[in-house]
Amino acid sequence: MKHTLAVLVENKSGVLSRVASLFSRRGYNIDSLAVGVTEDPDISRITIVVHGDDHVLEQVTKQLNKLIDVIKVSDIGGDEAVERELALIKVSADANTRGEIIQIANIFRARIVDVASKSMTVEVTGDESKIQAIEKLLRQFGIKELVRTGKIAMVRGSKKV
Amino acid sequence: MTTGSTEKVNGAKALIKCLENEGVDTLFGYPGGQIIPFYNELYDSDLRHILVRHEQAAAHAADGYARATGKTGVCVSTSGPGATNLVTGIATAYMDSVPIVALTGQVPRSLIGNDAFQEADITGITQPITKHNYLVQDPAEIPRIVKEAFHIASTGRPGPVLIDLPKDVQNIEIDLHYPDKVELRGYKPTYKGNTQQIKRAAEEIANSCRPIIYAGGGVISSNASAELVELAETILAPVTTTLMGISSIPTEHPLYVGMLGMHGCKYANYAIQESDLIIAVGARFDDRVTGKLESFAPNARIIHIDVDPAEISKNVKVHVPIVGDAKQVLKSLIKYIQRCNSAEWIEKINQWKKEYPLGYRQVSEDVVMPQFVVEQISEACKDAIIVTEVGQHQMWAAQFFKYSTPRTFLTSGGLGTMGYGFPAAIGAKVGRPDKTVINIAGDGSFQMNSQELATVVQNDIPVISVILNNGYLGMVRQWQELFYDRRYSCTFIKGSVDFVKLAEAYGALGLRAEKPSEVRPAIEEAIRSGRPAVVEVIVECEANVYPMVPAGAAINEIIDLEEH
Numbered sequence: 001m002k003h004t005l006a007v008l009v010e011n012k013s014g015v016l017s018r019v020a021s022l023f024s025r026r027g028y029n030i031d032s033l034a035v036g037v038t039e040d041p042d043i044s045r046i047t048i049v050v051h052g053d054d055h056v057l058e059q060v061t062k063q064l065n066k067l068i069d070v071i072k073v074s075d076i077g078g079d080e081a082v083e084r085e086l087a088l089i090k091v092s093a094d095a096n097t098r099g100e101i102i103q104i105a106n107i108f109r110a111r112i113v114d115v116a117s118k119s120m121t122v123e124v125t126g127d128e129s130k131i132q133a134i135e136k137l138l139r140q141f142g143i144k145e146l147v148r149t150g151k152i153a154m155v156r157g158s159k160k161v
Numbered sequence: 162m163t164t165g166s167t168e169k170v171n172g173a174k175a176l177i178k179c180l181e182n183e184g185v186d187t188l189f190g191y192p193g194g195q196i197i198p199f200y201n202e203l204y205d206s207d208l209r210h211i212l213v214r215h216e217q218a219a220a221h222a223a224d225g226y227a228r229a230t231g232k233t234g235v236c237v238s239t240s241g242p243g244a245t246n247l248v249t250g251i252a253t254a255y256m257d258s259v260p261i262v263a264l265t266g267q268v269p270r271s272l273i274g275n276d277a278f279q280e281a282d283i284t285g286i287t288q289p290i291t292k293h294n295y296l297v298q299d300p301a302e303i304p305r306i307v308k309e310a311f312h313i314a315s316t317g318r319p320g321p322v323l324i325d326l327p328k329d330v331q332n333i334e335i336d337l338h339y340p341d342k343v344e345l346r347g348y349k350p351t352y353k354g355n356t357q358q359i360k361r362a363a364e365e366i367a368n369s370c371r372p373i374i375y376a377g378g379g380v381i382s383s384n385a386s387a388e389l390v391e392l393a394e395t396i397l398a399p400v401t402t403t404l405m406g407i408s409s410i411p412t413e414h415p416l417y418v419g420m421l422g423m424h425g426c427k428y429a430n431y432a433i434q435e436s437d438l439i440i441a442v443g444a445r446f447d448d449r450v451t452g453k454l455e456s457f458a459p460n461a462r463i464i465h466i467d468v469d470p471a472e473i474s475k476n477v478k479v480h481v482p483i484v485g486d487a488k489q490v491l492k493s494l495i496k497y498i499q500r501c502n503s504a505e506w507i508e509k510i511n512q513w514k515k516e517y518p519l520g521y522r523q524v525s526e527d528v529v530m531p532q533f534v535v536e537q538i539s540e541a542c543k544d545a546i547i548v549t550e551v552g553q554h555q556m557w558a559a560q561f562f563k564y565s566t567p568r569t570f571l572t573s574g575g576l577g578t579m580g581y582g583f584p585a586a587i588g589a590k591v592g593r594p595d596k597t598v599i600n601i602a603g604d605g606s607f608q609m610n611s612q613e614l615a616t617v618v619q620n621d622i623p624v625i626s627v628i629l630n631n632g633y634l635g636m637v638r639q640w641q642e643l644f645y646d647r648r649y650s651c652t653f654i655k656g657s658v659d660f661v662k663l664a665e666a667y668g669a670l671g672l673r674a675e676k677p678s679e680v681r682p683a684i685e686e687a688i689r690s691g692r693p694a695v696v697e698v699i700v701e702c703e704a705n706v707y708p709m710v711p712a713g714a715a716i717n718e719i720i721d722l723e724e725h
Contacts, residue, residue, distance in 0.1 A: 010347065014296075018288060025289050055474070062471035068293040068313060071347045 002031065003057050004077035004153045006161045007046040010069040011037055018067055019046055028052065028060050032085075034150030043071065047152045074161040076153050083153040086125045088113070089135065092142035093120040101141060108134045119144060127151075167338045172300040173198040173331040176264070177206050179307035182339050185235050187591055189213055189222040193239020194279060196266030198331035211591060211620055214612040216243050218584035220250020221610070223261040225585030228571045229546055230592035231384065233260040233315045240266045241279030244325070245286065249578060251321045252290040256575025257405060258382060260319035262310050263287075269329040270298065284325050292320030300333040305340055312343045317350030318469040319382055350468060354485035354493060362440070362464045362481045363497035369438035369462075371506045372398040375421070378405030378574065379443015379467060379487045386410065386567045388491035389442065396501045399510050401429040403444050405574040408564040418510060419519070422450040423710045424556045428513035430708075430716045433458050441465045443487045446476040447575070452716035466490045519560050522722060524701050529677050531629045531700040535561035538599055538627060541684045545597040546571065546589050550582035550606030553635040556706040558601040569596075580609025586624045587617060597625070597688055604630040605654055614667035617693035625687045625694045628660055631702040639705045643720070655702075664695035675699045 009015045016035055023030050031049040038045045050060055057075065064073045077083075093101055094117075101120055105112055110124035124134050131148060155161060170178065176199060180188075187209045192200045203210060213219045216238040223234030238247050244265040254261045268277040284296045293313050295306045310322040366372060380389050380402075386409045393400045393416045400410050401421040410417050419426035421433055433439065439461045444450070451457040457477060465472075465479040466487055473482040483490050521532040531554060538545070539562040547562055548571040549555040555572055564570055571589055573581040586600040607628050617624050632655030641649050664671030670692045674683040680698060687694035708719045 013298075014284070017285070021288055059471065059475060062473075066469070066471055068345060068348045 001053065002049055002051045002077065003075050004081065004083065004151060005048045005050060005061070005064070006074045006076050006153060007048060007064060007070060008038070008072040008161065009044050009046060010071065011042050011044040012069060015044065015069045016046065018069060019048075019064065022063055022067065023050075023060075026059070026063060028056060032150035034152050047150060049151050072161065076155050076161060081153045081155050083127050083151055084125055085128060085131055085149055085151050086123070087131045087135070087146060087148035089122045089124065089138055089143060090145040091120050091122060091138050092118060092144055094118060097141050101138065104134065104137050110134060167336050169334055170337050171198070171202070171332055171334050172303055172326070173202040175300070175303045175335055175337045176307065176326070176331070177202050177208065178337060179304050179339060180208065180235065181206075183307065183311045184232070187211065187226065188235045188237050189219040189226070189588060190237030191216050191219055191239070191243060193243045193266060195240040195268055195328045196237065196243070196264075196326070196331075198328060199237070199264070199266070199326070211587070211616065211622075213584065213616050215610065216246035217250050217580065218587070218610050218613045218616065220247045220261065220263060221253065221578075221581050221584035222588035222591070223263070224250060224254045224259045225548060225571055225588030226592040227254075227259050227261055227588070228585070229568055229589035229596075231382075231568065232592070233262055233311055234588060235262050235264065237264045238266070239279065240268055240283070241281045243279075244283040245281055248286060248290070251287055251323065253573050253576045253578045253581055254321040255290045255292070257378060257573065258319050259321070260314040261321045262314050263321060263323040265323060265325050266331075267296070267325045267327040270327045271329070273327065283323065287323050290321070291323050294323040294325070296325045297327065297330050300330045300335045303330075303335065304337060308340050309343050309345060313345075313348065317348070318379075351470070351484045352468070352486040352489050354466065354483040354490035356493070358481060358483045359490065359494050360497055362483060362494055365438055365462055365464055365481055366396055366440070366498050366501060370502050371436045372396060372438040372440060372501055372503060373432050373436040374398050374400040375403075375433065375439050375441045375444055376400055376406040376409050377403040377442065377444025380406055380409040381567050383443065383468070383487040384567070385442070385488035385491055388488055388495065390414065391495055392440075392491055392498070395495060396498050397503045397507060398440070398501065399432055399507065401425070401433060403447070403450055403574070404559055404572060406444060407559055408567050408570040411565045412563040413565075418514070420559055422716060423452070423712075424560070424706050424708065425710075425716070426519055426560075427517035427708050427719055427721065428510060430710070430719060431513050432510050433461075434715075434717045436461045439463045441467070442491065443467060445472045448476075450716075451476065452710050452714055452718075456715035517721070520722065521704070521707075524704075527676050529674065529680060529698055529700045531631065531704050532557050532561050533677060534627065534629055534680055534698050534700065535601065537681045538601065538684055539563045541681060542597050542599065542688060545569065545599045546593060548572070548582045548586040548589055548598060548600045550600070550602045550609075551577045551579045552603045552606055553639065553704070553706050554601050554603045554606070554629045557629070579606040582606060583610050583613050583624070583626055586626070587613060587622055590622050590624045600624060600626040602626050602628045603635055604628055604632065604657060604660070605634040607660070608657060611663065614664060614669050614693070614695070618668040621693070623691050623693050625696065627684065627696045627698060629700045630660065630697050631700050631704065632656070633702060636706070638703070642703070642705070643709075644711070660695055660697035670694035671697070673697045673699070
């Protein structure tokens, strides 16, 4: 089962490496990872998607909490959270296909952020399934390059992690 | 320097003042290029520095000092190879939760990352084997970092902390202001156990007829021996200890059933397997203890008291977890408990004790059995601090010495570091000069750090090493005998060195015993001499450690002397 962990850490050098190496050292698998500073410049937030049963999740959480630079770990997956990923997809495009690609992008509320004579770059934001869906549809035109971020997530409502 | 005041000093001097503020009196170390500014300031300081002959020994000595005294040990090395030589010692301390602070020199900040001479990324290297580590980027941070390092090392579940000090950081002048307290929002250990959980534990105890207390190193590090014994006597439960828990309860206490696990007493393993309640205190259900997990204590409910929440339900499922300091939790638990209905159980255990005593077979009259040597040390010096290397002799020291007070059995339990014993004994003796410190060693292990004979002689540290010389890397040989068809691949080391002459070459006392009758006099002479000494005892070369649970078997599937 997949879990999304929001990990608040001290915004210091080396912290990301401590968190990442803990996963490899203890044999936990990271599905995705995203990191950035929060509203407090001294605190960064790492969003980690990890899969495993409850026992694994409990151990991951406890081991993360043991790191001195980790301030708080919250499991925020599921319906209670807004989850987003962002992808940039460079698609082969010419005069014949450009229109259809734009149509697909519109349906997904994606944006065309770059156009060249033989390609277009689409920026799409959404949860994992949405990004998979648009990727699948664009594949017929030929995907030249794809880059995506790790997932970020936030609890719905006025609650903070 | 008092806290609150400010003065101008260079980074190295600031470091020394901070160490003094933390109550440090002794450092174990070895100088080198990138730590020279620190050693330059140390020259004018009252801190005692024990110069070792290999940095690994500095880390083990700091560890031995910490285990023997309960204070935080400190070791120092230069950058690069000096720092990497500390690694085994730091890992040893990490696995056994021992508070040490390691100070390492580093190349100047401007050269970091350039593969400079003697540069190693020691904070990267030690990340998985320290509780925390620091690379000092700003000299003004030295006071805060030292304060935090000692706080982190010694509180919660103790462990090693490393501070890496670039050379230029040691030279730059700073306004030294030592902070009064630490502020670490990500580090707040829980000491007081949850009262509801403690009451639940008391209920479990009240309902149990076959309780057993399973005590680990946490009891010793939280100084909870008195509370442990009080718990056992109040509820009338047998106590078994892990290797790390040895000396937390006197060996001769009637409720003690000895060490459990792979080389544990048969009756300890039987008792834990048949118990209906395990009260685990400061222990972590290591694989050497549980054997095959699926068949471990099948009918037992488990109460687990540990300061580290990550240990709870890591290996076995726990019914009543209590996160907190062993001493504090036991103190509150004792208020709620009463005697269990365990008289029959105790009777059964006493029966097992009679039926399956620890023992060994005298091969022939004039051969010295290694177990006999440990018994002789035990009789000759009841109050000694026993330190061990790793291997067969370590298990015999665990089985056959009669311990009476905590912090008198120092051994590398988790990492199993050969070469630990001698330098750790140096640290123990420096920390506890009032005690006789005896390193029980094997001929293999002793050679891993025998260069420290120079250290004990130069600094006049009268540590005694008793080498049980069987001419083999004995524990591996035992496995080869039992599980690999007696194919003694690369374990024969007979004739390595004349240990008596080796000791004498360094200026230490060297003695040898070859017959049973010579053992006791040699040990006594070494103790009487008041000098650093090596007692080489030529022992039966193929003696085995029994009982033994083969790796991966259930802990009541025991190979014993009789079956062999």
